[in-house]
Amino acid sequence: MKSTQLAVLLMAMVIALVSIAEAKATQTVRFGKKLTGKSTWFNGHDLKAVACYGDLEGNSHVNAGDSWMIGAVHMAHYKGGEKTACFECAKITAGKRSIVVRIIDDCAGCAPNQIDLTAAAFKKLAPLSQGVVKTKYEFVRCPMRGNLKWPKSPKAKTH
Numbered sequence: 001m002k003s004t005q006l007a008v009l010l011m012a013m014v015i016a017l018v019s020i021a022e023a024k025a026t027q028t029v030r031f032g033k034k035l036t037g038k039s040t041w042f043n044g045h046d047l048k049a050v051a052c053y054g055d056l057e058g059n060s061h062v063n064a065g066d067s068w069m070i071g072a073v074h075m076a077h078y079k080g081g082e083k084t085a086c087f088e089c090a091k092i093t094a095g096k097r098s099i100v101v102r103i104i105d106d107c108a109g110c111a112p113n114q115i116d117l118t119a120a121a122f123k124k125l126a127p128l129s130q131g132v133v134k135t136k137y138e139f140v141r142c143p144m145r146g147n148l149k150w151p152k153s154p155k156a157k158t159h
Contacts, residue, residue, distance in 0.1 A: 027077040027112055029085055034138045037113030041122035052086035052104040072105035072116040089142035094125040094133045
């Protein structure tokens with residue numbers, strides 16, 4: 001009897017692990033679709049070797065600047081490949097404050113609908129001491145003019 005129970009328990013554990021490993025991406029990059037989420041901020045060592053350049057361009061030596069208006073999302077949440085969101089721009093709004101950031105990094109610890117921002121970008125929405133701010137966001141076309149505080153995309157994105 002105990003061996004049957006053990007076999008059932010092991011089978012249930014295997015099924016659970018396979019389900020976790022095969023979790024499907026649920027996010028899409030859809031311009032103009034407004035979503036509710038949250039934003040957090042990062043700095044220091046997290047600015048080094050940003051994922052979109054290292055993984056897509058083979059240049060793992062691109063380090064972001066803390067003054068850059070950039071963000072990171074958990075790329076595995078996005079349909080169409082892990083780098084679907086790379087080099088896209090997102091308009092993020094918290095209350096009456098809005099910013100536009102370019103997504104150039106992966107945030108493995110981020111939940112769906114979470115955008116991790118540089119300290120400079122986060123401060124435009126809320127004080128750093130707040131740590132987390134509820135936001136609404138949407139993917140938008142990246143501005144081509146103005147005071148752009150992010151690196152230019154290494155190649156044009158088409159949708």
